[in-house]
Amino acid sequence: MKYPLFRRIKKILSQKVTLMFVFHGTQGPVKKHFSILFLVTVFVLWTVFTGVTVYLATKNFDYWSAKLRIAVLGTKYEFVNKELSKTWELLAKVEENDRVLRKLLNMKSKKDVILNSPEDIGKGGPFISQANFLVNIAKTPQEVNIMDYKQHFELIKNKVQQQIESYNEIINYIKLQKELYKYTPLIWPCFGRVVSPFGWRIHPIYGQEHFHTGIDIANEMGTPIRATANGIVKYAGWQEGYGKAVVIEHKFGYYTVYGHLSVIKVKIGQTVSRNEVIGLMGDTGTSTGPHLHYEVWRNDKICNPIKFVNPEDFFKG
Numbered sequence: 001m002k003y004p005l006f007r008r009i010k011k012i013l014s015q016k017v018t019l020m021f022v023f024h025g026t027q028g029p030v031k032k033h034f035s036i037l038f039l040v041t042v043f044v045l046w047t048v049f050t051g052v053t054v055y056l057a058t059k060n061f062d063y064w065s066a067k068l069r070i071a072v073l074g075t076k077y078e079f080v081n082k083e084l085s086k087t088w089e090l091l092a093k094v095e096e097n098d099r100v101l102r103k104l105l106n107m108k109s110k111k112d113v114i115l116n117s118p119e120d121i122g123k124g125g126p127f128i129s130q131a132n133f134l135v136n137i138a139k140t141p142q143e144v145n146i147m148d149y150k151q152h153f154e155l156i157k158n159k160v161q162q163q164i165e166s167y168n169e170i171i172n173y174i175k176l177q178k179e180l181y182k183y184t185p186l187i188w189p190c191f192g193r194v195v196s197p198f199g200w201r202i203h204p205i206y207g208q209e210h211f212h213t214g215i216d217i218a219n220e221m222g223t224p225i226r227a228t229a230n231g232i233v234k235y236a237g238w239q240e241g242y243g244k245a246v247v248i249e250h251k252f253g254y255y256t257v258y259g260h261l262s263v264i265k266v267k268i269g270q271t272v273s274r275n276e277v278i279g280l281m282g283d284t285g286t287s288t289g290p291h292l293h294y295e296v297w298r299n300d301k302i303c304n305p306i307k308f309v310n311p312e313d314f315f316k317g
Contacts, residue, residue: 012036084156091159098166183251185228185308187274189258189294190281192219198304204288214257214295215305221290223281225258227272228296228308236264242293243285246278252298259293260285 015036022029196204196216203210227248234255235247242259246266249255262282272278283290296303307313 087156091156091163094163095159098163098170101170180252181314182230182274183254184314185250185254185256185296185305186311186314187226187228188217188309189228189256190217190219190223190225190292192217192223192281192292194306195291198306205286213302214259214293216291216293218289218291219281221262221281221283223290223292224277225261225279225281225292227274227276227278228256229254230273231256231271233266233268233270233272233278236266236268236270239285241286243287244279244282245285248272248278253300255295255297257293257295257297259295260287260291262290 016033017036017039019032019034020029194215195218196212198215199212200209201212202208225246229248229250231248231250231254233246234249235245237245239245239259242257244261244264245257245259246261246264247255247257258279260282261279262284263280264278265280266272266278281290281292294305296305296308
């Protein structure tokens, strides 16, 4: 039974198969004769080749996939590293602008004031750890620990917060200077000539030596009297010795007094601005003629008004 079956298979495999190729042209059909054994052999070889190819491709897929992911990750690292370097450069420029702005404003930070070290102005830059990190990511970004990135992002966050606080401090400083400018007596209260200065003098009526608490500015009756700074009228009425008088409260401890007026043009509680007319010159109260008695007080201490009539003196301070 065994050999007849083998002979039967051999007979089948040895049979010929004719394949006809028909071309759409002038050339006639072409016939090719193949044995079934040849066709089976070709099929088996093709199947084996396809299987091996699929196996090898599947086996190396994870390797090439991982390699591709590494390449993509490396590109992302490189991008992050460049952006990180740009961020540090930008922060360095912001800090330099901060120093220039503070120098322009003649302003020091709290730390500078405490340490009293002006030689530190103009210095700066990254810490050693920051510099090493930037060098490492420039050379071998794939070897940088993710914790290093976290550390430096925290440093950047802190730096940004410091700059925000610094700029807020500068803004508050500018606001303070503007407030000081508006509420500090800085101009002459009226036109005229100073007929009696601040300090010790012989009283023109009583003939006794006494301390003159302001300056007397003489001019024609009815000369406009102006507020020398922004403020609120605290008093407007008759005062012994001063006659008709106005007292204005400014901020930062300043008060100004305007005496011997003929007419008062403001009311108690009224808000006034620098240069606003608050009254007219007169000779009410203890007076020898039309003039303004002008006083400047700060923190309950009398000041020489001559030091508060030139705006340029404010900017010098």
